[in-house]
Amino acid sequence: MPLVLMSLELIEIFRWAYGLLAELGLPPVWVMLISYGVIGVLMFGVLALLALFLVWWERKVAGHVQQRFGPMRNGWHGWYQTIADAIKLLQKEDVDIIARDKFVFFWAPVLCFVAAFLAYICIPFGKDLIVADLNIGILYIMAVTTFTVIALLMAGWGSNNKYALFGGMRSAAQAISYEVPMVASILTVIIYAGSLSMVDIVQSQNSFFGWFICRMPFGPIAFVTYIIAATAEANRAPFDIPEAEQELVAGFNIEYSGMKFAMFFLAEFINLFTVSAIAVTLFLGGWEGPWLPSWLWFLLKTLGIVFLLMMFRWTYPRLRVDQLMEFAWKFLVPVTFANLILAATMKYLGWYW
């Protein structure tokens, strides 16, 4: 079995298919289009499965933290619970809200999903298992995931509902505030990796002590600040003020039902996986690891981070919106930039492994 798993390398299939298409005499652009299109659809399938799994897992984690079981009645420990949810959401009516802004209301979930989806172009799932190794990889991911904010703001504005507007405004403010410390923590890694490409970043931490989290003392600081900022970026508790149930009922998605709501839901869990995957790539050595196939290492590490974020959600109270902003600007931003200067100085002096 492990042999089979190890030979499963997407890039090989891709190369083979690419060669086949090229032999058929299609123009190269068409070959690119078709192959990337197929990969895109495949990626969607993987992400949808992943999101279904994550939703189920979240409910199980919540259940067990709260001394109950979570879904139990649909299959073994409720494993097809989220499939039932998906089928349900598919046939849920899409309510025509009279006062909404039709265009903005419609495109917000689409943009939200696409923004989350785009990040997966350059996330290295394993050795050679990456859609396109863009040379500005991490910068690109930062750029596209920020579109989610615009989508949430659109959702808040387009719904013409005060609670939704609050949610949208809050999410925008939160995302722009935590963007800065997040990028600053990422920069500490980039100084050492010397490249923005995700593959290069992983390859520059090729042993356990080469992982950036093990680079004393700035590595752990950068990791912790990144995790905090990432939790906020992914709108997870204790930073889930855009959809704070007890304050804003459901926040920006208050007027969405059916498939449109499902897209927000999906995007939320995809984003959760994205930020965890970035954390793994930047700080925990990406796919590096002995014995097991690289993609499995990547998956295990990422799910570990996801689990951490889930535990945050089910243990901490929620921050208030002003405390959240002050925390970002008055604590995280100074700390991350000081850490950045520290890391640069140590790099210059050569005091590092």
Added chain:
Amino acid sequence: MSEYLSVLIFIAVGTGIVLFTFLIARLIRPRNPYPEKGVAYECAEEPIGDSWIKFNPHFYIFALIFVIFDVEVVFLFPWAVAFGQLGLFALVEMVIFILILFFGLYYAWKRGVLKWV
């Protein structure tokens, strides 16, 4: 550049898939609109007034600070990539650059701009 084509294709594929699921949902979902159903939900009450309101201008100040810092970050990215080859000069320069920005942040902090609403 061919790698960047993948971004465009992914945008198309992503949008296409979402619209496709919307279409499927449209085919199988019930549809029964009536005026009461479309009223904005505000905790089971009739909403008071329009919700497209003038929001607190404080909000934009956060956005402004963010823009400043984001521009800084854009400068920092190439610096960080090339840092290994640049040496002391680049380090000192960037420290000064960051410090100047922090004076700005400190100023904003003291003026009480960093308070949400």
Added chain:
Amino acid sequence: MGKLRTEEFQVNMGPQHPSTHGVCRLLLTMDGEKVVDVVPHVGYLHRSIEKICENRTYAMCIPVLDRFEYVTAMSCNYVFALAAEKLAEMEVPERAEYLRVIMLELNRIASHLIFYGTTAMDVGALTPFLYGLRERELIVDLFEMTCGQRLTYNYIRVGGVSRDIPKEFVPKCREAVKIIGEKLSDYEGILNENPIWIARMKGIGLTDPQKAIAWGVSGPVLRAAGVKHDLRKDDPYSIYNKFDFDVAIRWNGDCYDRYLVRLDEIRQSLKIITQALDGLPEGDVRAKVKAKFKPPAGEVYVRIENSRGEMGVHLVSDGSTKPLRVKTRGGSFNQLQYLPEIVRGKGYLIADLVAIFATFDIILPEVDR
């Protein structure tokens, strides 16, 4: 920065809102995220309990009054029974008094556990909610064992209690007391020192003791503001003067103190229950009450210390089998009245309002009746 005028607008919070604990409607006037003014609108649960009681015999009033404050239905039973007994100048057997105290205190703990859970939930910690309710189940089991109901008990009757406790009750109760006492430290461990919790609760919703008294605020909300006012000590009813317990008190009057006062009260209640179980005498549990209970004409106001403050009944009898007037008073009524006073113009955010509302522990049936 100069003052820039922004548009104030109104938002409805409730009647169906996760954090209004029922069907309260708060009409908020907002300036951005700031709450400028709050106007409570109540009556969505006005079930005319007082009118119904006027058309029922005394025994039939008690199940209706169960629904007056269902979180502590024992108190509602008790306060009415006490008023009727005062009117009829009736003596209650000692065992019945002990049982009443045990039930009242168990119910107080159950109510505070719900408070603990819902407050944590309103502040955004979802897990303590389930922990609070988990321990509440132990108490609910005890009640079920005693009177067969989980929520609306109809246990404390005029002249005593409806039936004696089963013999397994005492050991089970001791066990529950022990478990809750242990879990209480867990609860405190989860939230008390949590920096986010402290940041959300400390210094929020300050109550002024003098004003609070003038507005009729009572119970834990008043005690958290530094007023040592507990009817179990100040105006002792039943046999509370036999027990040794302290009045939980804090001095700042903010949300955090209100939360701590309630946790301390759980501890004191456990102490009372232990003493009551130790001293539980044998004997009858109900005085002889005639089938057609007719207290002489007259009127009386009795009040007890409920988990939400002073609970009272003004009972007017005209000498017939039915009361002429049952005027109930619940702590939440005055506290909800007082809420706008402490929110108005203080610049609290909507999240603070939720925390204040939660720590006032307002439940709507007590307001609406």
Added chain:
Amino acid sequence: MTRDELKAYIESNFVGRMTLLESGKVEPMYEIKADDLIEVATKLRDDLELKFDFLCNMGGVDTRERLEVIYNIASTSKLHRLDFKVILGYDSPAVESICPVWPGANWYEREMYELYGIDILNHNDLRPLLLPEDWDQGHPMRKDWDAPDFVRMPEL
């Protein structure tokens, strides 16, 4: 103060303004004239011996012969309690608002206004409190009140 001390004190200090009634079973129950209400209430609150700073409860009563407004007051520092009432007739019953004395009376008065139809003079806000906004069936707590969908319990 104990109950008897309280009775004696009030007898000597509120001559003719508070009449002791028989009906009070536990605490003394007094009657106060409607015109005199605010003055007596203020005095009850501010008197250093009495210090009745806490309004426990108030509400209307319909005894089938007359309307009454009962007030239950207590002192949080002196720990004694007292009841008094204002007796009103059925035609245009009205009572002065005691919100200036005990602000907590506000909602009790609003409730009394809509349930009993007792008019509250000088009250700042008499919007309906408990009944629906579009209620037009009178004052339901009156004994003679009736409505089409009001089902009386059959006598057992």
Added chain:
Amino acid sequence: MGLIKKVPVYTENIPGGALVATSLEQVLNFGRAKSLWYLLFGTACCAIELMCTGASRYDFDRLGMIYRATPRQADLILTAGTITKKMAPRLRKLYDQMAEPRYVIAMGGCTINGGPFYYDSYSVEKGIDHIIPVDIYIPGCPPRPESLMEGCIHLQEVIRKQKLSDWQEK
């Protein structure tokens, strides 16, 4: 679009079409039944029991039922507690704002016919079926969590028996 409603009509002449229609029906019904998200709506005593049912000992989530705070995403209203005349229009509004398919469980005596507040009450709505259509009635004052869960399981069975042809559409 309502195309789905006509699927049985289209497929009945195709060989094996009825099989397609019924299996589609089963899949869709399965989704609806197993994922009942209920609206967080509690007015009175029953709300406490509803809370208990969601909590550790009884655990509503086992049935795949989680709460949503907004009616747009909810499939089910559990009317936990007395509905008064003042609340009735709001309940109707909540029901109206729910996206279809939507279900109602009348929980407790008060919502079935007024319960203990049937006689002598001037402000209690005597049964919510005057206001909204009810699928399942659960008696009790308040019903125990077990009976509430039983009611929900019954509702799931009812949903599993729905037909494509009587898809709610007016």
